Amino acid sequence: GSHLGRPKAVDDKYSLRHIRQHVAKLLGVDVQFASDCVGQEAELKASALQPGEVLLLENLRFHAEEEGKPRGLPDDATDEQKAAAKKELKTRQRKFAETLASYADVYVNDAFGTAHRAHASTALMADCFDADHKMLGLLMEKEVKAIDNVLKNAEHPFTAIIGGSKVSSKLAVIKNLLDKVDNLIIGGGMGYTFIKAQGGKIGNSLHEDDLMPEALNVIKAANEKGVNLSLSVATVAGDKFSNDANRQTVDIYNIPDGWEGMDASEQSVENWKKIIMSSKPILWNGPVGVFEFENFSRGTGDIAKAVAEATQKNGAYSLVGGGDSVAAVNKFGLADKVSYVSTGGGAMLEAIEGKVLPGIKAIRGY
Numbered sequence: 001g002s003h004l005g006r007p008k009a010v011d012d013k014y015s016l017r018h019i020r021q022h023v024a025k026l027l028g029v030d031v032q033f034a035s036d037c038v039g040q041e042a043e044l045k046a047s048a049l050q051p052g053e054v055l056l057l058e059n060l061r062f063h064a065e066e067e068g069k070p071r072g073l074p075d076d077a078t079d080e081q082k083a084a085a086k087k088e089l090k091t092r093q094r095k096f097a098e099t100l101a102s103y104a105d106v107y108v109n110d111a112f113g114t115a116h117r118a119h120a121s122t123a124l125m126a127d128c129f130d131a132d133h134k135m136l137g138l139l140m141e142k143e144v145k146a147i148d149n150v151l152k153n154a155e156h157p158f159t160a161i162i163g164g165s166k167v168s169s170k171l172a173v174i175k176n177l178l179d180k181v182d183n184l185i186i187g188g189g190m191g192y193t194f195i196k197a198q199g200g201k202i203g204n205s206l207h208e209d210d211l212m213p214e215a216l217n218v219i220k221a222a223n224e225k226g227v228n229l230s231l232s233v234a235t236v237a238g239d240k241f242s243n244d245a246n247r248q249t250v251d252i253y254n255i256p257d258g259w260e261g262m263d264a265s266e267q268s269v270e271n272w273k274k275i276i277m278s279s280k281p282i283l284w285n286g287p288v289g290v291f292e293f294e295n296f297s298r299g300t301g302d303i304a305k306a307v308a309e310a311t312q313k314n315g316a317y318s319l320v321g322g323g324d325s326v327a328a329v330n331k332f333g334l335a336d337k338v339s340y341v342s343t344g345g346g347a348m349l350e351a352i353e354g355k356v357l358p359g360i361k362a363i364r365g366y
């Protein structure tokens with residue numbers, strides 16, 4: 001069974017029958033199909049399965065029970081009505097999980113991308129199997145090892161490179177990492193909130209005023225914990241948010257009016273490269289510039305190269321994960337030069353925040 005897309009009801013566009021032939025090709029065996037993941041057809045086909053045979057169940061998300069979020073409530077539903085619908089669905093969700101579990105002798109979860117959700121198939125089902133009859137899939141196991149390598153058993157010096165657009169979406173990540181890393185490199189759009197909070201002039205650069213106090217807290221906490229926090233020193237600014245903007249490299253604390261910081265300068269990347277080259281584990285999440293624009297992608301490309309070089313030359317363990325940095329290593333063709341590229345954006349981010357992922361806990365107990 002699996003998810004495909006985010007359907008809110010049965011929708012042929014998201015039917016798993018579209019992938020049936022492809023799965024059969026990959027596995028080298030015929031793949032049977034049940035047009036509903038629960039019910040008589042699924043039950044009969046599952047119970048008739050012989051060793052070596054494969055049955056693909058229809059998209060689990062066609063049922064609201066999978067996610068446990070009530071569907072079709074009227075817009076003007078009261079809080080009580082919403083709560084009642086949720087409660088009623090929870091009961092049905094448990095049944096749904098038990099029904100799915102009843103088709104199988106062993107439960108394998110290989111969906112790291114949804115490991116941060118406690119859905120019927122990703123977590124609840126696991127309760128129906130004892131420890132010897134549930135396990136992580138091969139991909140999930142790699143993800144879990146990668147997370148443990150950097151967050152649980154990290155060698156030192158440990159460096160995290162955190163970029164991307166917003167402080168708000170990475171604050172929990174930063175806070176958790178402050179207790180673990182030796183070096184914290186902060187780049188990308190989120191860096192300007194740190195610069196402005198310290199009195200810098202950032203022109204039109206991306207920033208979140210309401211997060212300036214938090215940015216100052218991070219700087220203070222890094223000092224207290226002896227973490228080397230490294231921000232950009234200069235930036236490649238553009239006079240509009242576009243690939244064909246005019247460019248100039250400016251001091252990051254003095255960005256002229258009408259200009260916005262869009263890429264880390266050569267000097268910034270040079271500083272960061274020194275840190276990266278002296279690191280054991282390296283965790284990279286988020287680009288250090290608007291790498292989708294060719295003219296502002298150099299900084300992110302150079303970070304990708306530095307992480308790859310530290311891995312190849314120094315044997316550093318490098319984990320790239322969480323959305324856009326994955327797109328960046330792929331764009332620069334370096335995915336096979338780093339130690340591990342995570343497949344789960346949201347799940348990896350929550351793991352780096354220090355949260356327990358329900359999909360993993362359901363199987364290994366923590």
Ligand code: AMP
Nearest residue numbers: 164165166188189261262286289290324
């Ligand atoms: P996130 O999803 O938070 O990891 O952010 C990724 C996005 O941040 C990418 O689409 C980048 O283009 C964007 N980004 C990185 N640096 C900047 C910047 N200096 N100004 C605006 N956007 C940026």
